[in-house]
Amino acid sequence: MITGQKFVEGKGTYVDDINLPGMLYMAIVRSPYSRAKIASLKGGLNSSDYEGRMASVGEGGSGEINIYSEPVFAQGYTSYLGQPVAAVFGEDRYKAEDLLNSVDVEYEPLKPVMEIDAALKADPIHPGTKNNILIDKWVGKEFKDTSSPIVLEDSFYNRRVATNPMEPRGVVATYDGNRLTMWASSQSSQSIKEGLVEAMNLSPDSVRVIQADTGGGFGLKGGLHPEYVIAAHAAMKYKRPVKWIETRSEHLSSSNPGRGARADIKIFAGKNGIINGVTGEVYVDAGAYGGFGEFAPRFIAYQLTGPYAIPNGYVRAIATLTNKVPQGPYRGAGRPEASYFIERMVDLLADELKMDPADVRIANMSSEPFKSPLGLEIGAAKPFFQDALKEFEYGKRFTSDTAGLGFFVLVPGIGPGEGARIKIEKGRVKVWLGGDTAGQGHQEFVRTLIREELGIASDLVELQLGDTDAVKRGVGAWGSRSAITAGAAVIAASGKIKDMVIKDFGDYSPENALSGSYDIDHFEEMKGTLNSFGANIAVADVSPLGAIRVKDCWSYYDVGRVLSKESVWGQIMGGIVQGIGQVVSEEIAYSDEGELLTGSIADSGVLSADQVPNFVVKVAENRSDLPHGVKGLGEAPTIGVPSALVRSIEKVTGKRIRDTPVRPEDIAEDF
Amino acid sequence: MGKIKVRVKINGKERSDEVEPRMLLAHYLRDVVGATGTHIGCDTSNCGACTVVMDGKAVKSCTVLVGQANGREIKTVEGLSQNGKLSKIQKAFLDKHGLQCGYCTSGMLMASYWLLKKNKKPTEEEIRRNLSGNLCRCTGYQNIVEAVKYASELIEKEGEEEEVVVESQ
Numbered sequence: 001m002i003t004g005q006k007f008v009e010g011k012g013t014y015v016d017d018i019n020l021p022g023m024l025y026m027a028i029v030r031s032p033y034s035r036a037k038i039a040s041l042k043g044g045l046n047s048s049d050y051e052g053r054m055a056s057v058g059e060g061g062s063g064e065i066n067i068y069s070e071p072v073f074a075q076g077y078t079s080y081l082g083q084p085v086a087a088v089f090g091e092d093r094y095k096a097e098d099l100l101n102s103v104d105v106e107y108e109p110l111k112p113v114m115e116i117d118a119a120l121k122a123d124p125i126h127p128g129t130k131n132n133i134l135i136d137k138w139v140g141k142e143f144k145d146t147s148s149p150i151v152l153e154d155s156f157y158n159r160r161v162a163t164n165p166m167e168p169r170g171v172v173a174t175y176d177g178n179r180l181t182m183w184a185s186s187q188s189s190q191s192i193k194e195g196l197v198e199a200m201n202l203s204p205d206s207v208r209v210i211q212a213d214t215g216g217g218f219g220l221k222g223g224l225h226p227e228y229v230i231a232a233h234a235a236m237k238y239k240r241p242v243k244w245i246e247t248r249s250e251h252l253s254s255s256n257p258g259r260g261a262r263a264d265i266k267i268f269a270g271k272n273g274i275i276n277g278v279t280g281e282v283y284v285d286a287g288a289y290g291g292f293g294e295f296a297p298r299f300i301a302y303q304l305t306g307p308y309a310i311p312n313g314y315v316r317a318i319a320t321l322t323n324k325v326p327q328g329p330y331r332g333a334g335r336p337e338a339s340y341f342i343e344r345m346v347d348l349l350a351d352e353l354k355m356d357p358a359d360v361r362i363a364n365m366s367s368e369p370f371k372s373p374l375g376l377e378i379g380a381a382k383p384f385f386q387d388a389l390k391e392f393e394y395g396k397r398f399t400s401d402t403a404g405l406g407f408f409v410l411v412p413g414i415g416p417g418e419g420a421r422i423k424i425e426k427g428r429v430k431v432w433l434g435g436d437t438a439g440q441g442h443q444e445f446v447r448t449l450i451r452e453e454l455g456i457a458s459d460l461v462e463l464q465l466g467d468t469d470a471v472k473r474g475v476g477a478w479g480s481r482s483a484i485t486a487g488a489a490v491i492a493a494s495g496k497i498k499d500m501v502i503k504d505f506g507d508y509s510p511e512n513a514l515s516g517s518y519d520i521d522h523f524e525e526m527k528g529t530l531n532s533f534g535a536n537i538a539v540a541d542v543s544p545l546g547a548i549r550v551k552d553c554w555s556y557y558d559v560g561r562v563l564s565k566e567s568v569w570g571q572i573m574g575g576i577v578q579g580i581g582q583v584v585s586e587e588i589a590y591s592d593e594g595e596l597l598t599g600s601i602a603d604s605g606v607l608s609a610d611q612v613p614n615f616v617v618k619v620a621e622n623r624s625d626l627p628h629g630v631k632g633l634g635e636a637p638t639i640g641v642p643s644a645l646v647r648s649i650e651k652v653t654g655k656r657i658r659d660t661p662v663r664p665e666d667i668a669e670d671f
Numbered sequence: 672m673g674k675i676k677v678r679v680k681i682n683g684k685e686r687s688d689e690v691e692p693r694m695l696l697a698h699y700l701r702d703v704v705g706a707t708g709t710h711i712g713c714d715t716s717n718c719g720a721c722t723v724v725m726d727g728k729a730v731k732s733c734t735v736l737v738g739q740a741n742g743r744e745i746k747t748v749e750g751l752s753q754n755g756k757l758s759k760i761q762k763a764f765l766d767k768h769g770l771q772c773g774y775c776t777s778g779m780l781m782a783s784y785w786l787l788k789k790n791k792k793p794t795e796e797e798i799r800r801n802l803s804g805n806l807c808r809c810t811g812y813q814n815i816v817e818a819v820k821y822a823s824e825l826i827e828k829e830g831e832e833e834e835v836v837v838e839s840q
Contacts, residue, residue: 007773008761008780010708010748017707092702094691166712166720166808167774215710215774216808248713439772439809566768573811574771600715601806609812610796610803 007213015170015185015212020241023172026231027096028244029086029103030254031078034112034323034594035125038076043103044086047073050233055198058191058223059329059413059478060295065198068126068134068290070326072199072229078107079125079288080325081596082253087230089242112323112594116262116283119320125288126321134286134319135294139301140374143312148268148276152352156344157659158337158642160260160285161586162604163330165438167215168246169255171228173235179206180232186211186436187222188476189466190419195224196232211466217438218578219329220255222476223291248601256292257588258330259660260285261300261337267345268312273355273363277312278304278342286319287326293319296327296334302374303338307381307409307533308346309366313373323594329478331578332638339408343643344658347404347650356400357647358389361407377529378409384620388535388556391618398537398552404647406536406640410557412632413479417526419471420489422450422497424518429454429461433486434474434523436466440571440634444564445483446490449628453494455510473523480632483563487628489524496520530624532558532631536579536640540648546664548584548649550613553641558620560631571634572617579641581607583649587661605661677741681706682750696740697721697732700747708748708777712806719805722778723747729785731804748777751784758832759825760784760818769818771809778805783819792823 006012029044041048053069056062074085086103090096113122119132145151165185172183180202184192189209197204214221227244235242246255265280282300286293297317304315346364350357365382372378385407392398394405419434431446447458464470475485497518498508505512534557541549555572562568578586585605589597598604623629642660650657653667678687681704688703700706700723711733712720721732724746751758760783763769770776779802786793786801793801798819799812807815 004765004770004773004776005757007770007776008748008757008764009752010706010777012708012773014707014710014774016701016711093698094693164808165774166718166772166806167710168712214772215712216772218808248715248718439774441771570768570771570810570814573813574807574809575811577811578808600717601713602715602717606806606808608803608806609816610799612812614813614816615811 012213014167014215015172015183016245018172018183018212020172020174023241023243024089024238025093025096026234026242026244027088027100028084028227029088029100029105031074031081031083031085033078033107033109034081034114034590035110036078036107037110038074038078038085039106039108041086041105044088045230045234046086047071047075051075052199052229054226055195055224056291057195058188058476059219059333060292061223062294066290067129070226070289072226080323081594082250082325084226084230087234089234089238114322114324114590114592114594116285116320119322125323132321134290134321135297136318137298139298139315139317140313142314143277145268145277145312149271150269150352151266152345152348153266154345154348155262155264155658156341157262158259158340159660160257160588161330161582162252162257162588163218163220163255164601164604164606165216165218165220168248168251169221169225170245171231172241172243173231174241175236175239179208180236181208181210182228182232183210183212184228185214185221186466187217187438187478189436189468190434190474191223191476192228193468196229199224199229200232209468211436213465214436214438218331219258219333219478221438222329222478252588252598252604253596254325256326256328258328258333259337260327261296263341265341265345267349269349271353273349273353273360275308275310275364278310279314281316281318284319285322285324285327287322287324289326291326292328293326299334300338303335303376303411304342305372305374305376306339306342307378307407308364309370310364310372315374324590331575332635333479335411335635336639336642339639340643343406347647357405358394358400361385378531381533384533384558385535387620391556392537392554398539402648402651403537403539404644404651406644408534408639409531410480410534410632410636410639411529411531412484413481414485414530415527416475417524418485418489419474419523420486420493421471421521422493424497424513424516427460427514429456430464431461431490432464432467432470434471435477435482435486437477440482441564441567442482442486444567445487448563449487449490450494453491454497454513456514472521480634483630484530484626484632485524485526487630488526488626489522491627492524493520493522496522530631532560534558534636534640536644538641538644538648540645540652542649542652542667544669546668548662550580550645552613554616555637555640556618556620557633557636558622558631559633560624561621561629562619563628563630568619568633569617572637573615575634575637576615576641577607577612579638580612580645581605583642583645583660583662585661675738677737679740680744682746690737692738694737695733696735696737699737700732706747706749710774710777712774717806719782720775720778722781722805724781724785729782748780751780753832760787760822763818763822763825767814767818767821769810769815775805775807779807779815783822786819787823787826791826793819
């Protein structure tokens with residue numbers, strides 16, 4: 001049974017449930033314009049009090065502060081709708097909201113730069129910079145292909161989507177004159193600490209970040225946000241605890257959304273369906289500042305051959321600055337985009353050659369491991385895919401007339417490893433991990449591993465929430481990495497405890513271990529790749545007006561060894577709905593003038609129970625070489641589902657689909 | 672701002688407080704009563720994390736002013752278990768893994784509790800329709816639907832829990 005008793009009793013302690021004596025509530029004055037000059041600003045805490053910039057930490061973070069780093073408060077001008085301009089503090093949340101009116105800001109709106117193409121042509125959005133190109137690199141090796149008879153080109157766009165964890169962001173900060181303590185809804189207390197230390201120029205010893213129960217993360221809660229720095233600064237300045245809880249409206253305007261990537265792709269192929277080369281440009285809409293956008297385009301380009309043995313590849317990876325909230329990682333974080341782009345091209349090739357999409361895929365798979373010209377290392381794809389077709393009863397239950405296939409390689413974020421601490425005391429075991437669980441159920445794999453490694457019953461083992469004082473070094477829970485890396489750290493720490501028990505007692509037994517006191521904090525260094533395959537098949541139903549309903553969605557993923565069936569199935573089924581959402585409804589949209597068109601969580605397209613069917617989930621348990629045999633998992637569904645579903649919509653409507661979400665006007669019958 | 676006096680019965684226990692008339696029931700429960708099991712996930716009455724049962728009917732407590740709750744009876748997630756024993760709907764959510772991060776769970780439980788009060792044997796479609804005002808980002812809903820079905824079976828087999836009446840103060 002999965003642990004969750006405190007949650008069904010309403011006894012969780014999320015960050016908004018933490019109340020400290022004398023606590024102030026913080027509310028943020030945000031730019032109502034996507035781009036504006038701040039002609040005058042009076043009131044609140046603002047850039048005249050605090051001039052710092054954000055540090056880029058967490059998934060894909062460079063650890064740096066550079067000229068593209070977001071200022072904590074807008075300085076002289078605003079660069080996205082929702083950007084923090086000032087902060088106010090009240091005795092309760094209503095008074096804090098009231099105080100927003102006490103800040104007097106005069107804006108002179110400017111014409112915003114809202115899309116990638118416009119950004120490439122427009123004058124720089126930031127004075128003192130040359131252009132709106134955040135990054136521009138080539139990946140792979142230039143090649144010439146004059147002999148392939150089939151050359152296909154197309155363009156695709158995965159528009160921005162909100163991460164939308166059900167619990168929005170939030171922190172409580174307090175300062176005792178020496179140390180700053182911050183409770184956060186978090187995927188990585190370690191990264192938030194690192195960010196505060198760098199952005200605020202504090203000594204690492206003077207900052208402690210503690211995770212509260214965390215109501216979902218999906219990429220958003222792994223790094224630093226301006227509001228966290230403001231709350232920390234205010235707690236130090238006013239010498240009172242400060243709470244900030246994001247509203248959903250703030251989430252939609254001001255938290256880092258994911259996707260926002262476009263590609264122009266060209267493939268060269270033979271008439272037998274074999275792809276000889278892929279080239280093109282990947283563009284990421286980084287939003288107004290650097291951070292994840294500096295990493296994303298290269299990460300997408302690197303994966304652009306997908307699970308296929310394509311011998312040539314040369315891809316330009318560009319991120320542009322626009323007047324939107326900075327882009328961030330969202331479940332998959334570059335992996336779904338790459339998979340979508342290549343899968344769309346493979347389906348296009350199947351149509352061109354009038355081949356079954358499954359056959360075109362097989363024609364491009366190796367029975368041996370393969371290293372792509374873009375640097376991606378994959379195992380033998382063909383045997384897995386052939387199994388997937390069998391599991392899907394492809395050709396019988398599903399046919400290419402209506403069903404769409406998606407085949408992908410999942411690249412988990414392994415380096416540089418992860419930390420874990422195991423403490424045995426008074427007959428009980430406490431475990432801390434370097435990355436923070438946000439609902440994935442890390443407790444389950446920890447209990448499984450402790451039971452296997454130390455022979456200790458699960459009811460004696462409790463996973464603790466993240467705490468930078470409890471674990472010396474840690475990374476974070478993202479990139480399908482936790483069971484792999486934190487699991488390996490738990491095993492290594494268990495091994496050390498075993499050795500100590502043997503030293504004390506002459507031999508190891510769980511009873512001996514539980515009768516002693518042991519405390520091991522271990523960082524397991526890990527590098528290299530541990531890529532795994534997955535496949536989806538989906539069938540859509542489309543109404544004449546263009547409303548999409550998913551009839552069937554099956555998954556077959558190689559998850560390695562399953563440590564907790566509930567967690568694995570839970571991750572897959574939840575991810576499927578996010579994958580469907582990206583295709584049928586999810587979007588953070590702006591008008592050309594920079595108005596935010598997405599006004600509520602309903603507008604942002606999060607699907608409800610009556611909009612999705614039951615799913616069929618199958619897994620291959622091909623053990624990895626790790627001691628615990630696991631592979632990556634968490635992001636598999638958001639990678640595999642969109643391309644499968646889009647293909648089905650294409651087959652059902654007869655209309656070529658290029659962009660997500662698929663809008664009703666793209667597919668409605670012509671009247 | 673002037674204050675109003677409200678008298679509310681929460682999980683069987685009566686209390687009265689002086690509050691600002693603009694206060695939402697959700698904030699009253701969380702910040703005044705200290706019943707933080709009721710969560711807030713949006714500001715547009717879409718997500719349902721704040722669902723409680725008021726006079727026997729599920730409501731989104733972020734859409735109810737505390738003055739509107741005056742003289743009424745509220746049941747929150749904290750009132751589901753009786754004498755430390757989990758109710759059937761809570762047990763079903765645990766057994767069927769109908770939760771992951773736990774944030775939407777309180778609202779899901781209260782919406783499901785209400786559904787099973789008015790319809791002891793809902794079909795899958797009825798469950799999905801009745802939970803359509805409660806968003807979950809983790810589970811994909813399948814196990815939540817399973818949990819409600821399972822709770823319905825438990826109630827059929829073992830009967831409903833008796834409501835324990837708590838003496839008022």
